[in-house]
Amino acid sequence: MGLISAGTTIFDAGAVSGGGSLTFIKKLTASSSSTLSFVDGSASVVLDGTYKEYLFTFTNIHPGTGDSRLTFQGSLDTGSNYNVDITSTTWQMLHLEDASGGAIAYQASADLAQGTGFNRLGILGIGGDNDACGGGWLRLFNPSETSTITHWQLRFMEHGAEPRTVDGFAAGYFNTTSAIDAIRFQFDNSSNIQSGDISLYGIA
Numbered sequence: 645m646g647l648i649s650a651g652t653t654i655f656d657a658g659a660v661s662g663g664g665s666l667t668f669i670k671k672l673t674a675s676s677s678s679t680l681s682f683v684d685g686s687a688s689v690v691l692d693g694t695y696k697e698y699l700f701t702f703t704n705i706h707p708g709t710g711d712s713r714l715t716f717q718g719s720l721d722t723g724s725n726y727n728v729d730i731t732s733t734t735w736q737m738l739h740l741e742d743a744s745g746g747a748i749a750y751q752a753s754a755d756l757a758q759g760t761g762f763n764r765l766g767i768l769g770i771g772g773d774n775d776a777c778g779g780g781w782l783r784l785f786n787p788s789e790t791s792t793i794t795h796w797q798l799r800f801m802e803h804g805a806e807p808r809t810v811d812g813f814a815a816g817y818f819n820t821t822s823a824i825d826a827i828r829f830q831f832d833n834s835s836n837i838q839s840g841d842i843s844l845y846g847i848a
Contacts, residue, residue, distance in 0.1 A: 695846030710772020715762035732816025767812035
């Protein structure tokens with residue numbers, strides 16, 4: 645599955661293309677980690693006006709406890725607090741391994757409306773089996789701009805707690821004109837992030 649930004653293919657089948665350039669910034673590898681955070685100016689992380697768009701990718705994210713949903717939140721104070729107002733909308737598609745059912749539906753329970761909690765990346769939860777994992781991407785648009793709110797968009801696939809594939813997609817915004825200078829990822833039920841990689845790229 646490729647990633648298209650403003651009608652231009654950024655990458656597809658592992659190849660980078662298009663008018664913009666994709667610059668690798670930082671990869672964090674989980675090892676029974678309670679959280680993974682990208683903080684501007686810390687540990688070689690760039691999350692400022694250098695790029696107008698940032699891309700996070702998620703590879704083989706596995707929870708320590710089954711039926712866990714990966715979530716995220718932003719910070720206005722370089723990671724001292726993660727509690728920015730978020731408004732979001734969420735949809736999901738699913739299909740069971742035994743072909744007993746499939747669906748596409750709006751997921752009101754995953755939405756925030758001026759909420760300061762963590763927004764879901766995973767919709768229904770990753771299973772606890774050793775081979776269960778999740779993956780996808782999160783795009784953050786112009787987070788250092790201080791005259792407009794900061795929009796984001798995501799897509800996340802997961803192997804569910806019952807044998808099924810779940811494809812979730814959501815969009816929303818941080819309702820602030822302050823710069824977003826850090827992003828934190830964690831599971832919603834205090835599970836650790838047992839394994840997997842989260843990488844950050846800047847798009848020129």
